[in-house]
Amino acid sequence: MLKVTGLTVKYGSFSAIEDVDIEIGKGEIVVLLGSNGAGKSTTFRAISGLSKPSKGKINFEGSLIGGKSPDRIVQSGIVQCAEGRKLFPQMTVYENLIMGAYVHRRKKTQIKQAVEDVYELFPILQEKKHDTAGSLSGGQQQMLAIGRSLMSHPKLILLDEPSIGLAPLIVEQMFDVIQKINKDGTTILLAEQNANAALKIADRGYVFESGSIVVQGTSEELYANDAVRKAYIGA
């Protein structure tokens, strides 16, 4: 479904990622592991069009999307739920969700249904629908960010560190929901530092280190890999 080959992104003369190859099949959950600054977010930014790749190809369902503008990429079916959530803080929860459907703005009934689906996934958002996004707790904001990305009916969703800064109990709920979203037919590319939780739900994974992929394999392989265990699982 998504095939990234030889992707390099430079900020000035500094290569944030170099020669990255990633492949995701339809219906999979794939996880990118790595510490802060290893290149996970840069890879996401390049796929969703926020950063221009300086080399390499990004092929999504047979068409090259590398270097296209972010709105075209959302239209083609890839949406990123960014780290830091990037919500609209003075808009209400409901308005944030509606904005998530911006690319489908003419399909009124579809939007209504999508809002209901998000409320079903995260009942707390329905309770707080008239509150501003900025007034929500960290966990609720993360739910809203995921909900907002689902509003565009993506085929592939890029989740950047959905567990960051959340209480352990909420993290568990979050991963359950991610699994549920996947079962409902959305392919998921996940970036995580919490390898333990991420590998439990992922099919396959890639390990980033200073801008390149150093290890890849199925979740079981990564879980059994000594270097990975030492660096990211701590066992």
Add this chain to the structure above:
Amino acid sequence: MELLVQQLFNGLTVGSVYSLVALGLTLVYGILHIPNFAHGALYMLGGYVTLTMMLLWGLNYWLAIVISILVIGLLGVLMERLVFHPLRKAPPIHDKIAAIGILLFLEALAQLIWGADYRTMSTPYGQVINIFGITFTMQRILINVGAIFVMVMLYLFLKKTFVGSAIIAMSQNREGAHLVGINTNKVAMLTFMISGGLAAIAASLSAPINLVFPGMGHLVVLKAFVIIILGGMGSIPGAIVGGYILGFTESLGATYISNDYKDLIAFLLLVIILSIKPQGLFAKGGH
């Protein structure tokens, strides 16, 4: 008592014009985070285009205003495309320098085309109405009604339509706007168009009670800056409320304190409000 009511009405009229100008300024600030110093030039050209349409082509006042809105709106878009868009990755000071450059250029251009004379704009609404011993001119009533109508329409557009909400969304979180699939280039152009249109409306409505001349935008836009600073940079309610606060204070100050120091009051108000509430009245929390 009659004097007070009369002055309150004058304050409302002046405030309406200030609010319209400040709204355009605050919208652009919200999107680009630059103070568009050239906004006063758009206001001035708005007055001239309306005047020229009426004098040269003998168009009716309303038709002239519509053309002025379109012309100045397009000029706003051109400004964004030719100047601010290419500078989007430059340090913020470049935008400010460029804005001042545009201001100087447009003013010189206006002087070249229309000369430096003060001109009057005639209005079909010159009648004077007398209610309870207080006189209102039709034009002043028109300014108030027109401004409030425009503000209500703008509010509905920003709040109730997807495209309007995109402007608000982009001002609250630019990357977030990218992520939901908003084409931020189009939104920036649209914002400049609305901003220019608002300036044209404000100038065309107020020109018959003031005069049209190349420097007519100076004081208005300076005061609009005072308004958006005291209302909170980028805040839309702040621009409206701030406009009326300034209008009332000025008009009452002119009557009860001194007419000569009328223009000083705006800046005095700025100093007072900023010392009490430095973030402005309607500052946005967390960017």
